[in-house]
Every structure is written in C-alpha cells, then in structure tokens.
Amino acid sequence: MQNVASPGLSAKERVLIDQEVTSHEGRPGALLGILEAVQAANAHKYLSMDALRYIADKTGTPPARVYSAASFFALFNLFPQGDNTICVCRGTACHTRGSRDLLEKVCLDLGLGSQDLESTSEADKLALTTSDQKFTVRTVACFGQCALAPVVEINHHILSHVNERTLQREVGALTRGR
Amino acid sequence: MPEKTISIRIDGELVNAREGQSILEAARDHQCEIPTLCYLKGLSSVGACRMCMVELAGTERLLPACTTPVQDGMSLRTKSEKLTLYRRMAVELLLVERRHICSVCVSDGHCELQAMAKSLGITHLRYTYSAGRLPVDMTHPRFVLDHNRCILCTRCVRTCEEVEGASVWEIASRGIHSRIVSDLKDPWGQAHNCTDCGKCVQACPTGALAEKGYGVHQMVKDTDRVSRLALRRASHLGA
Ligand code: SF4
Ligand code: SF4
Ligand code: FES
Ligand code: FES
Numbered sequence: 219m220q221n222v223a224s225p226g227l228s229a230k231e232r233v234l235i236d237q238e239v240t241s242h243e244g245r246p247g248a249l250l251g252i253l254e255a256v257q258a259a260n261a262h263k264y265l266s267m268d269a270l271r272y273i274a275d276k277t278g279t280p281p282a283r284v285y286s287a288a289s290f291f292a293l294f295n296l297f298p299q300g301d302n303t304i305c306v307c308r309g310t311a312c313h314t315r316g317s318r319d320l321l322e323k324v325c326l327d328l329g330l331g332s333q334d335l336e337s338t339s340e341a342d343k344l345a346l347t348t349s350d351q352k353f354t355v356r357t358v359a360c361f362g363q364c365a366l367a368p369v370v371e372i373n374h375h376i377l378s379h380v381n382e383r384t385l386q387r388e389v390g391a392l393t394r395g396r
Numbered sequence: 397m398p399e400k401t402i403s404i405r406i407d408g409e410l411v412n413a414r415e416g417q418s419i420l421e422a423a424r425d426h427q428c429e430i431p432t433l434c435y436l437k438g439l440s441s442v443g444a445c446r447m448c449m450v451e452l453a454g455t456e457r458l459l460p461a462c463t464t465p466v467q468d469g470m471s472l473r474t475k476s477e478k479l480t481l482y483r484r485m486a487v488e489l490l491l492v493e494r495r496h497i498c499s500v501c502v503s504d505g506h507c508e509l510q511a512m513a514k515s516l517g518i519t520h521l522r523y524t525y526s527a528g529r530l531p532v533d534m535t536h537p538r539f540v541l542d543h544n545r546c547i548l549c550t551r552c553v554r555t556c557e558e559v560e561g562a563s564v565w566e567i568a569s570r571g572i573h574s575r576i577v578s579d580l581k582d583p584w585g586q587a588h589n590c591t592d593c594g595k596c597v598q599a600c601p602t603g604a605l606a607e608k609g610y611g612v613h614q615m616v617k618d619t620d621r622v623s624r625l626a627l628r629r630a631s632h633l634g635a
Contacts, residue, residue, distance in 0.1 A: 270580050274580075280564070280566070281588065282564060282566035282578060283563065284580070285566065285577055285579070286566035286567060289569045
C-alpha cells in the first residue's frame with residue numbers, strides 16, 4: 219500500500235524519507251528540513267515529483283504546499299543537477315565587470331540554449347543542465363565577494379577576477395575529465 | 397468576555413470599533429467603502445493586492461486596511477489623491493502582469509478587476525504586457541483555470557483550504573514566475589483532494605477560474621455565498 223503515491227521511488231529513498239519524517243516530527247520548519255535532507259541524499263541533488271508526493275503523503279501536508287515550498291526556495295532543485303556546478307554571479311558588482319558575457323560564453327561552450335538565456339531576466343535564478351548531465355550552470359544574486367568581481371564558483375570553489383580565458387581553462391579541465 | 401471598544405477616526409468621522417478588528421472591517425461596519433480585491437469576507441486576510449491602502453495621520457507610510465488591526469486613537473483617511481494614484485498604479489500593474497483581454501473573457505462585465513479599473517478611470521495601459529501567453533488548464537471536468545487572467549490574490553487558495561478543507565491550491569515559484577498550482581503542479585483534473593465543489597471558482601474575482609459551458613461575459617460569481625459559508629464554518633469551529 220505504501221508506495222501507491224510514489225511508484226517511481228526506490229526502496230532506499232523511501233526509507234530515507236521515512237527516517238527524515240520521523241526525525242523532524244513536531245519540529246517547526248520540519249518540511250524545509252526534510253526537503254533539504256532528501257535533496258542532499260539524492261545522487262543528482264534534486265527533489266523528484268515522486269519524492270515530493272511521498273513526503274506530502276507521509277507528513278500529511280497538502281501536496282500544493284510542498285510544491286510551493288520546493289519551488290520558492292532557490293536552494294531546492296526540481297530537476298536533476300549535473301555532476302559539476304558552475305555558478306556565475308549576476309550581482310551588480312559582477313555585472314558591471316562583465317559577468318553576463320561570462321555567463322553567455324560558458325553556456326555557449328557547453329552547448330546550452332541561448333534562447334533560455336534570453337528569456338531569463340537579470341534577477342531570475344537560472345539553472346541549465348547539459349543533456350549529458352555533466353554540467354549545471356546557474357546564477358546567484360551575489361556571493362558577498364564583490365571586491366573580487368567578477369566571481370564564478372565551480373564546484374563550491376570560488377574563482378575571483380574571472381575572465382573568459384580563465385573560465386574556459388577551468389571548465390576545460392573539467393570537460394577533459396568528462 | 398465583552399470585546400473592548402475603541403474609537404478611531406475614519407475620514408474625519410469618529411467611529412467605534414472592536415478591538416482586534418481590521419481597519420477595513422471597522423470602516424465597512426460604518427458604511428465606509430474601501431476598495432479591495434484579495435480580501436473576501438470570512439476568509440483570512442493576506443494583504444496581497446494593495447488596493448485597500450489607507451493613510452494614517454502622523455506617518456507617510458500607507459497601511460493595508462485589510463491586515464492592519466485598529467488601534468485606539470487612529471486617524472485614517474480612506475480617500476485622497478495620493479491613494480487614488482497608488483491604487484491606479486497597483487491595478488495597472490496587475491493588468492500588465494497577465495494578458496487580460498476583457499472582450500473575450502467569461503467574466504467580462506462581472507469581473508472585480510475590471511470594475512476596479514473602471515472605477516479608477518483606467519482606460520488603457522501605459523506599459524507593455526510583462527508575461528507571454530500562459531497555459532489554460534482544462535483538465536477538470538467542470539472547471540477551467542486560465543492563468544492569463546489570474547491576479548494571484550489567493551482567494552481560491554484560502555477558500556479551498558479554509559472553507560472546503562481540501563487545500564488543493566497554492567502559489568508556486570516567486571516573482572514574475574509565481575503561479576497558482578494544484579497539488580504538485582498537477583493538472584487540476586488530477587488533483588487528489590478536489591471535491592469538485594466549485595467554491596474556488598465562486599471566490600475568484602476574475603475570469604481565471606470559471607465553470608465550463610459559459611460564454612463570454614456569462615460567468616457571474618457568487619462571492620457572498622463563499623463568505624456566508626466561511627463565516628458559518630468559523631462560528632462552527634468556535635473561532
Ligand atoms: S472545486 Fe472545491 S475542492 Fe476543488 S479546488 Fe475548488 S474549492 Fe477546492
Ligand atoms: S485563480 Fe482567481 S482566486 Fe485564484 S489567485 Fe488567481 S485570481 Fe485569485
Ligand atoms: S556582485 Fe558578485 S559577489 Fe557581489
Ligand atoms: S484587500 Fe487589502 S491588500 Fe488586498
């Protein structure tokens with residue numbers, strides 16, 4: 219009976235969610251804690267619809283509220299993330315030092331759609347993943363490292379004063395390991 | 397326990413209000429009409445539309461009447477040039493956020509947004525539409541959701557949760573990407589807890605939620621009925 223609401227969920231994932239639901243029970247902000255833990259445990263760092271449905275079911279939360287929380291916070295991913303994450307800062311300082319060009323360049327190099335880029339305005343959060351699931355390119359509003367602008371973070375490693383050449387080199391190193 | 401009575405001034409007139417009442421409720425008790433869109437009597441107030449802004453003597457900041465509780469000695473203005481300007485701007489921005497094409501809408505002539513625009517003398521838009529064409533969900537056997545007409549007032553969200561107890565709707569994402577969603581953004585027709593009661597449709601101020609089978613300007617909503625049910629429910633729960 220228990221996997222009726224989430225046929226696509228593996229037994230392992232179900233056990234994990236059961237555990238998280240139990241350990242967060244009765245705590246304020248439980249839902250966010252559960253979502254965070256479940257995403258962190260996922261191999262592709264995302265929350266699948268099956269997982270969300272199962273979490274709603276287990277916590278007795280209306281599914282719409284679960285989806286609302288998961289889609290509101292930039293922390294949560296609703297799609298599988300690439301093995302490597304390239305995060306380009308689109309804050310004011312980085313923008314004035316050319317971060318848009320960096321973003322466009324890296325997307326171009328990885329073959330990510332330019333139409334997606336155009337349809338997202340400056341302030342939007344962007345997260346594009348290559349079809350081979352190797353790279354995810356995303357943006358943030360500011361790393362708080364404006365003196366080092368433009369800033370790009372690759373796999374949680376901050377690169378400062380980035381230009382197209384250095385970015386290409388760093389990404390290239392990862393691509394060769396592809 | 398008898399409620400404490402406090403006195404406030406609304407547009408110069410001294411009126412009595414009950415402690416805990418919102419400015420809006422106090423004003424309406426005394427036949428003072430403050431325009432609203434997201435407020436619906438009987439439902440909780442969220443302050444989403446900014447239509448009900450009023451001026452409080454002694455401060456520059458405008459206050460939303462629907463979510464601000466009355467306080468002893470408040471002196472409020474509900475009508476002024478400044479307020480009209482703000483309300484106009486708020487309605488104009490609502491209108492450009494989605495593709496509101498009244499002439500082909502089921503709610504043409506019965507739409508609260510349209511009526512509000514009319515009362516504020518808005519005849520055309522000074523800005524371009526900020527959203528492209530959005531989808532229309534026709535999957536429910538009896539009802540339709542047209543995102544192009546939604547003003548994100550959350551009246552449907554609150555009605556479904558507070559009156560029907562089904563909690564089908566929520567707002568997903570944020571900013572310009574905000575959308576009303578049923579369940580996990582599932583088609584409405586597949587929403588698990590929807591009882592097909594139609595209350596959300598009746599509560600919706602625009603043509604965003606409508607019943608199937610109605611033609612242009614035929615859809616008249618019965619919001620009073622939703623309010624009545626909401627109040628019955630509240631009294632039943634002893635709230
Ligand atoms: S029809 Fe009733 S149960 Fe279904 S979404 Fe609307 S208010 Fe909720
Ligand atoms: S569908 Fe209607 S009631 Fe619901 S948020 Fe949109 S405009 Fe408001
Ligand atoms: S703007 Fe990029 S780090 Fe602040
Ligand atoms: S009615 Fe007060 S903000 Fe909408």
